[in-house]
Amino acid sequence: MMGEDPETFTQEDIDKAIAYLFPSGLFDERARPMMKHPTEIFPEKRKIQWGEDGRPFHFLFYTGKQSYYSLMHETYGILLNAQKYQDQMTAQGFPPEKEKKNLPGSRWLTKMELEEMLLEKLSDHDYSRFIQLLQKLMMLPYGNNEEKYMQKFSKEIATQLQKVVIEPLKYDEQGVAFSTGEGQRKTARATAVVYDNGSGKITVNGVDVLHYFPVLQDREQLLFPFQFLDRIGKHDMICTVSGGGRSSQAGAIRLASAKALRSFVTEKEVEFMRQAGLLTFDPRLKERKKPGQEGARRKFTWKKR
Amino acid sequence: MAVPRLLRAAAPRLYSTVVAPAPARQPRDADDRLITEPLGHPDFFNVQELFSLKDLFDARVHLGHKKGCRHRFMEPYIFGCRLGQDIIDLDQTMQHLQLALNFTAHIAYRKGIILFVSRNRQFGHLVESTAQECGEYAHTRYWQGGLLTNANVQFGPGVRLPDLLIFLSSLNNVFEPHVAIRDAAKMNIPTVGVVDTNCNPCLITYPIPGNDDSPSAVELYCKLFKMTIIRAKDKRKQKEVFYDLQSKAEGA
Numbered sequence: 001m002m003g004e005d006p007e008t009f010t011q012e013d014i015d016k017a018i019a020y021l022f023p024s025g026l027f028d029e030r031a032r033p034m035m036k037h038p039t040e041i042f043p044e045k046r047k048i049q050w051g052e053d054g055r056p057f058h059f060l061f062y063t064g065k066q067s068y069y070s071l072m073h074e075t076y077g078i079l080l081n082a083q084k085y086q087d088q089m090t091a092q093g094f095p096p097e098k099e100k101k102n103l104p105g106s107r108w109l110t111k112m113e114l115e116e117m118l119l120e121k122l123s124d125h126d127y128s129r130f131i132q133l134l135q136k137l138m139m140l141p142y143g144n145n146e147e148k149y150m151q152k153f154s155k156e157i158a159t160q161l162q163k164v165v166i167e168p169l170k171y172d173e174q175g176v177a178f179s180t181g182e183g184q185r186k187t188a189r190a191t192a193v194v195y196d197n198g199s200g201k202i203t204v205n206g207v208d209v210l211h212y213f214p215v216l217q218d219r220e221q222l223l224f225p226f227q228f229l230d231r232i233g234k235h236d237m238i239c240t241v242s243g244g245g246r247s248s249q250a251g252a253i254r255l256a257s258a259k260a261l262r263s264f265v266t267e268k269e270v271e272f273m274r275q276a277g278l279l280t281f282d283p284r285l286k287e288r289k290k291p292g293q294e295g296a297r298r299k300f301t302w303k304k305r
Numbered sequence: 306m307a308v309p310r311l312l313r314a315a316a317p318r319l320y321s322t323v324v325a326p327a328p329a330r331q332p333r334d335a336d337d338r339l340i341t342e343p344l345g346h347p348d349f350f351n352v353q354e355l356f357s358l359k360d361l362f363d364a365r366v367h368l369g370h371k372k373g374c375r376h377r378f379m380e381p382y383i384f385g386c387r388l389g390q391d392i393i394d395l396d397q398t399m400q401h402l403q404l405a406l407n408f409t410a411h412i413a414y415r416k417g418i419i420l421f422v423s424r425n426r427q428f429g430h431l432v433e434s435t436a437q438e439c440g441e442y443a444h445t446r447y448w449q450g451g452l453l454t455n456a457n458v459q460f461g462p463g464v465r466l467p468d469l470l471i472f473l474s475s476l477n478n479v480f481e482p483h484v485a486i487r488d489a490a491k492m493n494i495p496t497v498g499v500v501d502t503n504c505n506p507c508l509i510t511y512p513i514p515g516n517d518d519s520p521s522a523v524e525l526y527c528k529l530f531k532m533t534i535i536r537a538k539d540k541r542k543q544k545e546v547f548y549d550l551q552s553k554a555e556g557a
Binding site for chain 2: 048049053055056060064065069073
């Protein structure tokens with residue numbers, strides 16, 4: 001019917017069909033006709049806890065928090081077994097193992113996750129008690145045997161090690177090594193290409209550096225990375241820069257050239273550059289003007305009367 | 306109908322104000338027979354054989370607290386005082402224990418809900434495991450105020466309350482009487498409780514004077530209650546099968 005294939009009819013198709021067949025002018029999306037699986041519309045709730053004769057199913061029903069307390073009961077039972085095993089091993093003469101496997105890559109479940117697991121509301125006190133019990137179990141010498149049980153309540157954190165990868169050198173048609181770098185300062189954006197076997201020639205936006213930056217201070221900023229590494233006459237540089245003003249363009253090119261030079265240099269020197277502040281992006285931007293003040297910080301003149 | 310009235314007048318007064326019912330008429334229904342048959346015997350489930358005085362002594366049930374902790378209402382149950390420590394009279398304990406176990410067995414036979422209560426943290430796990438093994442219920446955690454008195458709101462409408470409360474320790478963690486004793490009395494639920502020398506035996510229907518702090522004593526109580534309940538349930542199943550076969554034989 002309708003020329004559709006029932007085998008490949010997805011939920012989106014169902015939604016479109018229902019919207020077409022039962023057009024509704026109601027504003028609330030949830031009030032419009034929908035056709036979804038009941039579990040999506042009605043969240044999972046607790047079913048009736050007792051049978052026909054009135055006897056509850058769970059032996060801890062009358063405590064009120066049956067899943068949480070049964071979890072505590074089970075965990076405590078495991079703890080007691082571990083202690084008993086430890087006593088047996090000490091009695092037989094085997095000293096307890098002293099290795100502590102505290103894996104930093106895992107964490108215990110949060111309170112929300114535990115509530116979802118148990119389908120029950122927990123208080124902070126309950127949650128902390130449960131975590132303390134798990135930690136006590138982990139601290140026992142033979143507690144690690146129950147790793148499988150404890151894994152149910154732990155999650156792995158993806159260790160985020162952001163190691164900055166220094167790109168290797170590239171070679172152009174003549175076999176000359178070069179590398180690129182990008183930098184920014186205030187609103188200026190710059191890209192620099194540094195070539196090896198050069199004579200210290202610097203070109204900015206197709207124009208020689210002396211013409212583009214007439215002020216000495218800007219040219220000093222450009223030369224700083226090369227001067228720091230004692231490579232003043234050894235590299236050529238071609239850069240493009242846009243945005244910002246005179247000083248910020250100079251700062252952007254400085255950062256870009258320092259980043260490009262990382263590929264030519266040992267790791268130790270890269271660390272020296274980092275400590276000198278050559279590789280750090282300068283986060284300072286123009287602060288906004290606030291109402292009731294003349295500028296960002298400057299207040300209006302105070303008049304006594 | 307003069308005869309039943311005379312019988313009713315001669316019937317003994319119990320502790321409640323309701324007059325004792327007339328002696329049972331001949332049970333007609335098989336279900337009626339099933340329920341009323343155990344009531345004819347003083348010890349239908351033979352709970353006496355489960356324990357002896359020596360067992361109680363070996364489990365240190367007779368040891369009470371120091372005489373400074375003695376509760377005034379426990380004085381009838383105390384045998385004496387030795388070096389400042391109260392000793393509980395085990396003869397009285399034997400009688401009370403027999404009554405209590407017999408009562409528990411009858412409740413279990415009639416498929417009642419039994420709730421084990423104990424706020425002693427040392428034995429919480431043991432009590433919960435005992436309850437789980439019997440097929441009954443346990444509460445060894447913080448008692449929320451309205452559990453019995455406000456059950457319909459807390460659990461949902463139509464909840465069935467426990468028919469018996471068994472206290473393995475009748476005090477809570479601040480050495481005051483457990484709230485459940487008073488609540489059970491309010492809700493007309495009978496109670497069985499182990500009362501130590503510092504406890505108040507007043508509102509408990511079947512007190513058992515005895516030690517509630519030693520592991521050996523508590524393990525003994527748990528074992529006894531578990532055995533009685535299991536015995537009573539097995540007896541019930543046997544009797545059901547028996548009456549079932551009997552009614553089939555009569556019908557055929």
